[in-house]
Amino acid sequence: MTASALxxxxxxxxxxxxxxxxxxxxxxxxxxxVLQTLYRTGRQSRADIARETGLTRVTVSDLVNDLIAENxxxxxxxxxxxxxxxxxxxxxxxxxxxxxxxxxxSEHALFTGAVLDxxxxxxxxAEVALAGSTGEDxxxxxxxxTDTLISATTAPILGIGIGSPGVVDLGGVVLSAPNLGWKNxxxxxxxxxxxxxxxxVANDANAAAxxxxxxGGADGDLMVVKVGxxxxxxxxxxxxxxxxxxxxxxxxxxxxxxxxxxxxxxxxKRGCLETWLSTPNLELAIxxxxxxxxxxxxxxxxxxxxxxxxxxxxVGALNLxxxxxxxxxxxxxxxxxxxxxxxxxxxxxxxxxxxxTLRMTTLGQDIVLRxxxxxxxxxxxxxx
Amino acid sequence: MTASALxxxxxxxxxxxxxxxxxxxxxxxxxxxVLQTLYRTGRQSRADIARETGLTRVTVSDLVNDLIAENxxxxxxxxxxxxxxxxxxxxxxxxxxxxxxxxxxSEHALFTGAVLDxxxxxxxxAEVALAGSTGEDxxxxxxxxTDTLISATTAPILGIGIGSPGVVDLGGVVLSAPNLGWKNxxxxxxxxxxxxxxxxVANDANAAAxxxxxxGGADGDLMVVKVGxxxxxxxxxxxxxxxxxxxxxxxxxxxxxxxxxxxxxxxxKRGCLETWLSTPNLELAIxxxxxxxxxxxxxxxxxxxxxxxxxxxxVGALNLxxxxxxxxxxxxxxxxxxxxxxxxxxxxxxxxxxxxTLRMTTLGQDIVLRxxxxxxxxxxxxxx
Numbered sequence: 001m002t003a004s005a006l007x008x009x010x011x012x013x014x015x016x017x018x019x020x021x022x023x024x025x026x027x028x029x030x031x032x033x034v035l036q037t038l039y040r041t042g043r044q045s046r047a048d049i050a051r052e053t054g055l056t057r058v059t060v061s062d063l064v065n066d067l068i069a070e071n072x073x074x075x076x077x078x079x080x081x082x083x084x085x086x087x088x089x090x091x092x093x094x095x096x097x098x099x100x101x102x103x104x105x106s107e108h109a110l111f112t113g114a115v116l117d118x119x120x121x122x123x124x125x126a127e128v129a130l131a132g133s134t135g136e137d138x139x140x141x142x143x144x145x146t147d148t149l150i151s152a153t154t155a156p157i158l159g160i161g162i163g164s165p166g167v168v169d170l171g172g173v174v175l176s177a178p179n180l181g182w183k184n185x186x187x188x189x190x191x192x193x194x195x196x197x198x199x200x201v202a203n204d205a206n207a208a209a210x211x212x213x214x215x216g217g218a219d220g221d222l223m224v225v226k227v228g229x230x231x232x233x234x235x236x237x238x239x240x241x242x243x244x245x246x247x248x249x250x251x252x253x254x255x256x257x258x259x260x261x262x263x264x265x266x267x268x269k270r271g272c273l274e275t276w277l278s279t280p281n282l283e284l285a286i287x288x289x290x291x292x293x294x295x296x297x298x299x300x301x302x303x304x305x306x307x308x309x310x311x312x313x314x315v316g317a318l319n320l321x322x323x324x325x326x327x328x329x330x331x332x333x334x335x336x337x338x339x340x341x342x343x344x345x346x347x348x349x350x351x352x353x354x355x356x357t358l359r360m361t362t363l364g365q366d367i368v369l370r371x372x373x374x375x376x377x378x379x380x381x382x383x384x
Numbered sequence: 385m386t387a388s389a390l391x392x393x394x395x396x397x398x399x400x401x402x403x404x405x406x407x408x409x410x411x412x413x414x415x416x417x418v419l420q421t422l423y424r425t426g427r428q429s430r431a432d433i434a435r436e437t438g439l440t441r442v443t444v445s446d447l448v449n450d451l452i453a454e455n456x457x458x459x460x461x462x463x464x465x466x467x468x469x470x471x472x473x474x475x476x477x478x479x480x481x482x483x484x485x486x487x488x489x490s491e492h493a494l495f496t497g498a499v500l501d502x503x504x505x506x507x508x509x510a511e512v513a514l515a516g517s518t519g520e521d522x523x524x525x526x527x528x529x530t531d532t533l534i535s536a537t538t539a540p541i542l543g544i545g546i547g548s549p550g551v552v553d554l555g556g557v558v559l560s561a562p563n564l565g566w567k568n569x570x571x572x573x574x575x576x577x578x579x580x581x582x583x584x585v586a587n588d589a590n591a592a593a594x595x596x597x598x599x600g601g602a603d604g605d606l607m608v609v610k611v612g613x614x615x616x617x618x619x620x621x622x623x624x625x626x627x628x629x630x631x632x633x634x635x636x637x638x639x640x641x642x643x644x645x646x647x648x649x650x651x652x653k654r655g656c657l658e659t660w661l662s663t664p665n666l667e668l669a670i671x672x673x674x675x676x677x678x679x680x681x682x683x684x685x686x687x688x689x690x691x692x693x694x695x696x697x698x699v700g701a702l703n704l705x706x707x708x709x710x711x712x713x714x715x716x717x718x719x720x721x722x723x724x725x726x727x728x729x730x731x732x733x734x735x736x737x738x739x740x741t742l743r744m745t746t747l748g749q750d751i752v753l754r755x756x757x758x759x760x761x762x763x764x765x766x767x768x
Contacts, residue, residue: 026410167736176735220629223701233701237621244703245604248736255700256731259642259693267733309643310697316639317607317617317698319628347640349651351560352551352632 027063030055032382034063038073038093039118039383045079045088064091071097071156072381093383095119098158101149101197102372103142105164105180106204108229111141113149114366116373120215122366124152134181142187143194150195159198159380160191161372163207165230169247172201179229200375205250205326206241207371208361209234212324214374214384216363220321223314224361225252225307227327231274237318253278257310276306282331297335304336308343315356316348326361333360411447414439416766418447422457422477423502423767429463429472448475455481455540456765477767479503482542485533485581486756487526489548489564490588492613495525497533498750500757504599506750508536518565526571527578534579543582543764544575545756547591549614553631556585563613584759589634589710590625591755592745593618596708598758598768600747604705607698608745609636609691611711615658621702637662641694660690666715681719688720692727699740700732710745717744 030053037052038044044052050060067073074094078087095118103113112127126148128141146160164187166177172188174180188201209224213236222236233250235242242249253274254267262271263281275281285299311323325332341358361367378384414437421436422428428436434444451457458478462471479502487497496511510532512525530544548571550561556572558564572585593608597620606620617634619626626633637658638651646655647665659665669683695707709716725742745751762768 235701237626238624240622242621242702244736245705245739246703246736248733249703250701251703251733251736252697252700254733255697257697259644269730313636313639313641313694313697314701316636317619317634318626318701319630319633319635321629346653349632349635349638352628352630352635355629 028382030059031063031067034060035067035072035093035381036383038091039377039381043076043090043092045090047088049091093118097155099123099153099155100158100373100376101146101153101160102369102376103145103149103160103162104204104207104368104372105142105162105177106226106228106368108179111145112369113145114369115149115152115154116370118158118377120211120370120373120377122369123154124149126152134179138180138182139185139187139190143191146191146195157197159200159376160195161207161375162187162191162199162201163204163368163372164201165204165232167246167248167251168201168203168206170243172199174201175247198376198380200372200379202241202372202375203232203234203247203250204368204371205232205234206243207234207375208326208367209236209241209371210374210378210384211363211367211371212361214377215370216324216361216367218322218324221318222322222324223250223311223318223320224324224326224367225311226367227277227325227332228279231277235318252310252314255310257306273306273310276303279328279331300331300335301339304339305343307336308340308347311340312344312347315344315353319352320356322357322359324359324361326363326367329360329364412766414443415447415451418444419451419456419477419765420767422475423761423765427460427474427476429474431472433475477502481539483507483537483539484542484757484760485530485537485544486753486760487529487533487544487546488588488591488752488756489526489546489561490610490612490752492563495529496753497529498753499533499536499538500754502542502761504595504754504757504761506753507538508533510536518563522564522566523569523571523574527575530575530579541581543584543760544579545591545759546571546575546583546585547588547752547756548585549588549616551630551632551635552585552587552590554627556583558585559631582760582764584756584763586625586756586759587616587618587631587634588752588755589616589618590627591618591759592710592751593620593625593755594758594762594768595747595751595755596745598761599754600708600745600751602706602708605702606706606708607634607695607702607704608708608710608751609695610751611661611709611716612663615661619702636694636698639694641690657690657694660687663712663715684715684719685723688723689727691720692724692731695724696728696731699728699737703736704740706741706743708743708745710747710751713744713748 033053034049037049046060046064050057073091076090076092079090100116102116105111110127110129114122115124116122128145133141164174167175169175174182174185174187176183188199191199205226208226212218212224224234226232231253233252235250254272256269256271257273263275264270265272265275286296289299374384417437418433421433430444430448434441457475460474460476463474484500486500489495494511494513498506499508500506512529517525548558551559553559558566558569558571560567572583575583589610592610596602596608608618610616615637617636619634638656640653640655641657647659648654649656649659670680673683758768
């Protein structure tokens with residue numbers, strides 16, 4: 001045997017195998033692969049799927065038969081183009097067979113929710129005013145909203161996805177969400193016990209990043225910066241969300257920006273990104289500016305520059321191709337984004353980062369709701 | 385069927401399946417799992433391995449027999465503790481059966497190399513003075529050094545790993561290494577054609593991060609900041625190296641630090657991290673400081689603070705648990721690291737980053753050579 005005859009692993013791609021692969025794992029994986037192929041391209045025959053996935057026709061047929069029995073795939077009839085022989089049967093995911101409940105807890109004044117189909121299209125909406133609720137009162141409002149949404153579904157429920165502010169671990173425990181007064185709240189288990197459906201709870205900005213990846217046209221590594229009452233980010237690297245050592249990846253709102261001071265932050269430090277960029281602080285600065293004759297553009301330019309200063313080392317370290325902003329368009333789009341782009345350009349190497357895209361999300365205010373749906377699709381079907 | 389009976393995927397862990405799993409993939413994966421188990425723990429019986437990996441005894445025995453035939457595993461004899469019945473045969477990776485050639489092109493004045501065993505222990509060394517060589521002359525010196533090292537091996541060669549400065553793509557093409565005058569140089573193919581062994585070429589700081597992960601005690605997400613003629617970093621996230629959209633992840637040397645100006649950098653900007661932290665610039669600042677009566681500690685403190693300012697947004701975004709510095713200990717260890725830690729503490733949230741570790745590597749000047757060996761181990765055997 002020569003050394004080069006050893007089986008190859010992609011150099012450096014994955015360092016080490018972490019768990020055995022058994023036949024049932026391969027089957028689940030390949031099942032998800034069939035679903036993903038149909039989910040993304042739609043309307044294909046068994047032979048098309050075999051060609052696309054590299055699986056044998058027998059394997060594809062077996063998997064498809066199971067998925068038809070589970071109501072996830074439907075036969076749409078024979079292919080219409082007349083080729084010689086028996087026409088192939090066209091398949092598709094039955095995008096109406098299941099519905100998803102998505103909930104967004106990240107707004108300051110209200111919890112919003114929606115029923116979505118498997119394409120992430122919003123079918124109906126509901127909301128509940130927060131009215132300052134925290135702790136168990138806030139949990140009760142989540143439950144009430146979930147009840148309302150479940151009543152509004154018109155097909156079996158695939159699962160319930162929730163985007164929460166704060167730090168959420170992989171088991172759906174909200175470790176810390178100060179605005180809601182939650183600490184170590186096992187929201188996932190609470191809701192699972194109550195509703196008996198699969199529940200996924202994740203950080204709101206992480207959910208937003210998933211939405212952008214699945215429905216917003218993002219391709220490759222991605223950072224979504226979510227600007228609202230606070231400032232947070234969600235990262236997708238190598239196709240996977242980044243969680244961080246204490247599940248606090250993306251918590252950039254309380255990183256100090258620059259070396260020239262700044263306003264006092266609620267956290268006690270000076271010059272945190274939130275002091276420049278959160279919606280309340282931006283609105284306050286614009287109001288104060290107007291009173292003192294400072295043009296709004298100047299306030300927005302400075303906030304955009306600060307965002308650029310904070311993002312430059314992150315862009316440098318990750319060599320990110322795309323950053324997407326989510327939040328109030330009237331504040332973020334235009335002047336502010338332009339200042340961020342210019343600042344990033346002047347503080348990083350054009351050779352590596354010249355084609356970085358920085359843009360507003362196209363998903364508007366529904367980004368967390370749709371991300372919550374992606375969490376369910378990904379968790380239950382392995383598609384996104 | 386109820387929705388909750390659908391096969392589960394770990395929520396949010398991996399978004400979508402990217403390739404089919406066929407029986408031979410499972411076999412290669414499980415083969416690597418057996419090797420990895422023995423590589424990390426050493427001296428186990430077939431039954432131990434089956435227990436550890438969750439594979440059946442039959443599967444383990446089949447894989448072990450193949451690996452013995454390939455000289456990768458050896459039988460060490462019967463287990464010595466006397467249990468009833470026939471004693472189990474103890475197996476281990478034959479750590480001397482193959483050798484690895486590792487090469488470090490990141491030093492400014494010379495290329496260094498080593499022959500290593502499968503444990504990453506250095507068996508012999510060689511070096512070649514660069515003497516200002518660039519372009520093809522520098523390639524010729526890599527080839528000469530490789531020749532010397534191959535002659536020094538005393539066992540079959542598993543592969544050749546090379547850590548190069550600059551930006552290196554996944555195929556081992558050095559896209560850009562200005563100090564060596566290399567642009568789009570397909571170093572991997574050049575060496576593979578010449579030497580006929582498996583070759584892996586990667587960025588030097590990425591190699592350093594792999595070494596720290598495998599041999600330096602790092603556990604979990606990790607950033608290695610390599611300080612030398614330039615400043616670069618290597619990131620390991622979720623067990624995988626991060627490469628970035630243009631393979632330039634970790635290139636933080638030319639990110640501007642702070643909002644109060646700074647020295648003019650070779651790149652044309654002012655206040656890049658390298659102007660504060662590269663070895664030549666640090667030595668220059670210390671020399672100038674001495675001449676003007678500034679204490680060396682003050683220069684090192686300021687450099688450490690600048691590193692902290694640059695790292696704070698990265699730590700915030702990634703929620704990193706560990707950062708390791710590699711470079712001249714006499715400059716980095718002590719005052720400088722303490723200033724970086726203090727700066728990181730004052731610019732991020734203690735709640736999320738309070739247990740961040742920042743330390744010098746324990747691998748000293750061999751970090752890239754040993755990382756080059758990890759690249760070969762990981763690429764050829766799936767172990768690290």
